[in-house]
Amino acid sequence: MDFSITEQQKSLRAEIIHFARQELNEGVVARDKEQVFSHAHWRHCAGTGILGFPVDQCYRGRQLDALSTAMALEALGYGCTDGGLVFSLCAHLLACVVPIWKHGNDEQKQKYLPGLCDGSLIGMHAMTEPVAGSDPFAMATRAEPEGNGWRINGTKTLISNGSVGDVAIVYALTNPQKGFHGGSTAFLIDRNTQGFSLGENFNKLGLRTSMLSELHFDNVSVPESAILGTVGGGSSIFTTAMDWERTLLGASLVGTMERLLETSIQRARKRFQFNQSIGKFQAISHKIADMKVQLEAARLLTYQSAWRLDHHKSASLDAAMTKLFVSESLVKSALDTVQIHGGYGYMTDYEVERALRDAIGSTLYSGTSEIQRNIIAQWLGI
Ligand SMILES: Cc1cc2nc3c(=O)[nH]c(=O)nc-3n(C[C@H](O)[C@H](O)[C@H](O)COP(=O)(O)OP(=O)(O)OC[C@H]3O[C@@H](n4cnc5c(N)ncnc54)[C@H](O)[C@@H]3O)c2cc1C
Known part of the structure; x- marks a missing residue:
């Protein structure tokens, strides 16, 4: 393993630190106090490619390898004093964009990645439930076959970007007998899908500029094309x-x-x-x-x-x-x-x-x- 920093990584680091200090830090004390998520700062970040660091350029990403992405995010955490914003960006990028980029089919990548990378869409990753926190085997959200698709019912909680997100990776049991490994499936669900609603927005100790919410799925119908990866393959999406x-x-x-x-x-x-x-x-x-x-x-x-x-x-x-x-x-x-x-x-x-x-x-x-x-x-x- 060779971690000597290349000239390209050095200038990337300098670029991100300069950007963060110039564009992201002003007003953070007030935003933290008021618990405000800043769409304007999010859009600024999109302009630098942060929202799609590792993603291929054809999907409007910056096509960095994981090590360079690590160095760029390190620079962001160093330069940006708005910890909530950095957290929101990371949750979007690492738990929503990356699984779509790694496991999505061409149609799903075309549909979601350009918007997620250019700032027009915000991503969420919804695993935690009121009774299933550390233990995903206790998951209660169910997806049942319905016509050519699936009907989803359940509640997810403590979801980052919950009140501002546009698309969520949502885990549901498709085969309760098998449980989480082999019996859970990841679905891509758009915010405006009928039956997808927002529950409580949580007040928090920290990361107060990042929104954390409960999400409800009440008879949400999705087509087969909403499945990310394979039926029963939810645990491998979660691992990624x-x-x-x-x-x-x-x-x-x-x-x-x-x-x-x-x-x-x-x-x-x-x-x-x-x-x-x-x-x-x-x-x-x-x-x-x-x-x-x-x-x-x-x-x-x-x-x-x-x-x-x-x-x-x-x-x-x-x-x-x-x-x-x-x-x-x-x-x-x-x-x-x-x-x-x-x-x-x-x-x-x-x-x-x-x-x-x-x-x-x-x-x-x-x-x-x-x-x-x-x-x-x-x-x-x-
Ligand atoms: C800021 C923030 C952002 C989050 N964002 C998301 C998100 O975007 N998407 C999402 O799905 N979830 C999210 N979560 C939820 C997070 O993943 C859970 O809070 C976490 O997995 C713990 O679950 P829990 O809160 O239900 O705690 P519990 O599972 O109830 O745990 C309570 C305590 O018991 C301990 N415990 C539980 N089981 C064991 C065990 N087997 N061995 C030893 N100790 C154990 C825990 O470590 C903890 O100390 C977020 C949470 C926070 C705080």
């Missing part, structure tokens, strides 16, 4: 979504960790107490040293997992390790950043408490830390 999301959303969090490290170093140098900079106190400098070690380890895990995605090797173990380590390191880094800033770190205008609030969700979404540990243990034969 999670391998990409756990790896590459992780990349954006690595970028955030780097930003928090720099913010902490600046504060440690500039803030004087007891006639010296606080960075001279070992209690502070050791926190910063630990942040640096965690950042570099997190980046290497992320790049390794992205490399495996590029080389078509199974990435599920690497993705779980990346997700677990990056999210827990991010939470720790964000907590330390608040501590290093003292009382000011607790104040909204310093924009450090928001990073902590945004970070906490990372140990929950895309499978909790406990579930990542279960997956890793399973791969180790335990």
